[in-house]
Amino acid sequence: AAAELENNNAVVPKMPPFDYTPPPYSGPSGDEILKKRSEFLSPSLFHFYKKPLNITDGKMQYLFDEEGRRYLDAFAGIATVCCGHCHPEVIDAIINQTKRLQHSTVVYLNHTIADFAEALASKMPGDLKVVFFTNSGTEANELAMMIARLYTGCNDIISLRNSYHGNAAGTMGATAQSNWKFNIIQAGVHHAQNPDPYRGIFGSDGEKYAKDVQEIIDYGTSGQVAGFISEAIQGVGGVVELAAGYLPAAYKSIKKAGGLCIADEVQSGFARIGSHFWGFESQDVMPDIVTMAKGIGNGIPLGAVITTPEIAEVLTRRSYFNTFGGNPVCTAGGLAVLKVIEKERLQENACVVGSYLKDRLKALQKKHEIIGDVRGRGLMLGVELVSDHQLKTPAKAEVSHVMDQMKEMGVLVGKGGFYGNVFRITPPLCFTKEDSDFFVDVMDLALSKL
Ligand code: PLP
Numbered sequence: 001a002a003a004e005l006e007n008n009n010a011v012v013p014k015m016p017p018f019d020y021t022p023p024p025y026s027g028p029s030g031d032e033i034l035k036k037r038s039e040f041l042s043p044s045l046f047h048f049y050k051k052p053l054n055i056t057d058g059k060m061q062y063l064f065d066e067e068g069r070r071y072l073d074a075f076a077g078i079a080t081v082c083c084g085h086c087h088p089e090v091i092d093a094i095i096n097q098t099k100r101l102q103h104s105t106v107v108y109l110n111h112t113i114a115d116f117a118e119a120l121a122s123k124m125p126g127d128l129k130v131v132f133f134t135n136s137g138t139e140a141n142e143l144a145m146m147i148a149r150l151y152t153g154c155n156d157i158i159s160l161r162n163s164y165h166g167n168a169a170g171t172m173g174a175t176a177q178s179n180w181k182f183n184i185i186q187a188g189v190h191h192a193q194n195p196d197p198y199r200g201i202f203g204s205d206g207e208k209y210a211k212d213v214q215e216i217i218d219y220g221t222s223g224q225v226a227g228f229i230s231e232a233i234q235g236v237g238g239v240v241e242l243a244a245g246y247l248p249a250a251y252k253s254i255k256k257a258g259g260l261c262i263a264d265e266v267q268s269g270f271a272r273i274g275s276h277f278w279g280f281e282s283q284d285v286m287p288d289i290v291t292m293a294k295g296i297g298n299g300i301p302l303g304a305v306i307t308t309p310e311i312a313e314v315l316t317r318r319s320y321f322n323t324f325g326g327n328p329v330c331t332a333g334g335l336a337v338l339k340v341i342e343k344e345r346l347q348e349n350a351c352v353v354g355s356y357l358k359d360r361l362k363a364l365q366k367k368h369e370i371i372g373d374v375r376g377r378g379l380m381l382g383v384e385l386v387s388d389h390q391l392k393t394p395a396k397a398e399v400s401h402v403m404d405q406m407k408e409m410g411v412l413v414g415k416g417g418f419y420g421n422v423f424r425i426t427p428p429l430c431f432t433k434e435d436s437d438f439f440v441d442v443m444d445l446a447l448s449k450l
Contacts, residue, residue: 010448013441015072015410016434022057022064030054030066048400048415049407058085061428061435063412071407072427074439075414079235079267079380079426082295083340090298093336097329104328106321116331119338120296120306123277126286130312133326134303137266137293138166141229143305144289145170148227148260150314155188156225158216158254162194162418164236165229165264174229177237177418188226190216192250194234195243198373198384199392206242210249217257225259227288232279235267238417239382239424241375247283260311263287266303267380270295271341271429274351274378282377298337302330346429354378357425357436364440368447370395381425383443384417394419398450405446411439 028036033054037045047053053071057064061084063073073085083090097112104110113133121129134140145157159165159174166175173186176194194200195209202208217225228250234240251261268279269292276282278290288311293303301324324330341347358374358381365371365383372386385395385402399421406413414424423443427435 010445012409013438013445015070015438016432018059018062018070020059020062022059022068025056025066025068027056027066048403050404053407053412060084060087061431069410071410071412072435072438073412074425074427074431075412076426076428077299078294078414079272079424080294080297081299082270082272082429083298083337083344083346084428084430085299087298087340089340090333090336094300094329094333097332101328103324105323106326110328112328112331112335113326116335116338119335120304123338124290124306125281127308127310128287128290128306130307130309132305132312132315132322133331134293134305134322135301135324135330136166136303137264137291138168138171138303139322139325140266140291140293140303140305141165141171141174141262141264142168144262144264144291144307145174145227145229147289147305147307147311147314148262150317151260151311152224152226152258154222154224154226154258156190156221156259157188158190158192158213158225158228158259160194160230160234160242161191162196162237162240163229163231163234163264165231179418180236190220192216194237194240195246196240197243198240198375200243202243204243206245206247207249209243209246210253213250214253217253221257223257225254225257227260227262228254229262229264231264231266232268232283233273233376233380235380235424235426236416238384238419238422239376239380240417241377242283244283247280247285251285251287260288261285262289262291265290265292266294267426270337271347271350272378272380272426274347274349274354277347296334296337297330298333300330300333302334341429344430349431350378350429353431353433353436354381356433357381357431357439360436360440361425361443364444364447367444370398370447370450376425379425379427379429379431382417383423383425385421385423394421396421399423401450402443402446405449406442409442409445411442413439413443
């Protein structure tokens with residue numbers, strides 16, 4: 001009933017109503033920005049759409065362009081805006097703190113950094129309670145790997161093929177996708193077989209993949225390692241859920257070799273996977289170090305490393321600090337994010353709405369031959385397109401085409417994966433069932449037009 005007819009008789013789904021109109025925009029047009037961007041910004045920057053979008057406003061699960069057109073945002077700035085764009089309580093916390101004290105350094109006391117650290121620690125299992133703040137996920141992982149190396153006195157780090165851990169020298173070494181790597185030195189980093197149930201060589205047998213970790217230790221190191229780093233669900237890699245049983249077995253080998261296990265929660269952290277607050281909890285493992293960023297600040301630059309008091313002690317061996325890490329504005333924002341997640345029961349929402357959305361996507365898979373796989377947890381879902389099911393031939397151009405079509409109908413979604421053929425669906429955690437219906441109906445129509 002809530003649909004209108006297009007000229008070619010296809011029914012264009014209607015976006016759920018939303019009671020917000022952004023203030024009129026009088027800034028430069030998208031074309032003008034594009035011109036400046038090509039002259040003054042790095043040529044490495046890319047955009048998703050044939051005609052790039054000029055996004056001027058955001059409110060909860062919606063973004064608005066220069067003409068005030070509303071889009072359902074199913075990417076959330078790469079799984080970053082967890083409470084919703086410009087959530088009033090997060091904004092208030094940031095503004096109030098900015099008015100009072102915009103910056104301070106660690107040489108003075110300020111309560112926001114301590115309050116947020118305490119709140120973060122309360123969300124952690126075991127003895128994980130010492131926090132070090134950074135500005136990004138890359139910095140958090142750089143620090144985590146350095147801590148593991150300092151603590152163990154070893155250099156070797158094992159990460160997973162297809163993982164993404166950041167773009168500085170050390171983390172780019174741990175990242176294992178050629179398109180995200182430059183010709184960098186990655187001494188001491190080993191990449192293990194990826195326990196990818198869809199494309200991996202051992203299907204969904206997690207323990208078989210974990211044997212590769214033991215083999216790397218046996219044949220590629222002295223038998224002692226610094227650590228192991230992995231995402232619980234690979235985000236940039238195309239929303240790949242690690243095969244069940246993998247992490248417990250891999251952690252066992254690493255701990256036996258004296259290494260520390262690092263859980264990279266930069267994308268999966270802060271309630272996104274719904275069933276658990278942290279991604280690693282869904283794999284029933286206990287990491288030694290957890291890193292986070294993106295969602296913890298709802299879009300403000302904020303990252304963190306959390307570990308045990310015993311391990312954190314290694315950082316007292318030298319002077320180590322970060323100018324902006326733990327900035328009071330960012331930590332006040334982070335604290336507000338945690339409060340909103342609890343108050344609005346966003347973890348529960350991610351669980352309920354996420355499984356509803358996944359069921360609807362699975363049903364779509366039955367209708368469209370091109371969908372090779374639907375996977376993920378909570379509101380971290382992936383849809384992989386392949387032109388041949390047997391060969392799993394990546395349908396990359398089709399993903400781009402469908403994204404453009406979806407944008408025209410008012411839906412924004414991410415893409416990724418090693419072959420660029422996976423839709424990444426990581427909306428703000430306030431996404432509703434109505435949003436899910438609209439999203440799937442739009443994707444359905446765009447796929448039908450291929
Ligand atoms: N780790 C994971 C799992 C990520 O997805 C990312 C970024 O996408 C990073 C680390 C790096 O975070 P940042 O871009 O904030 O440096």
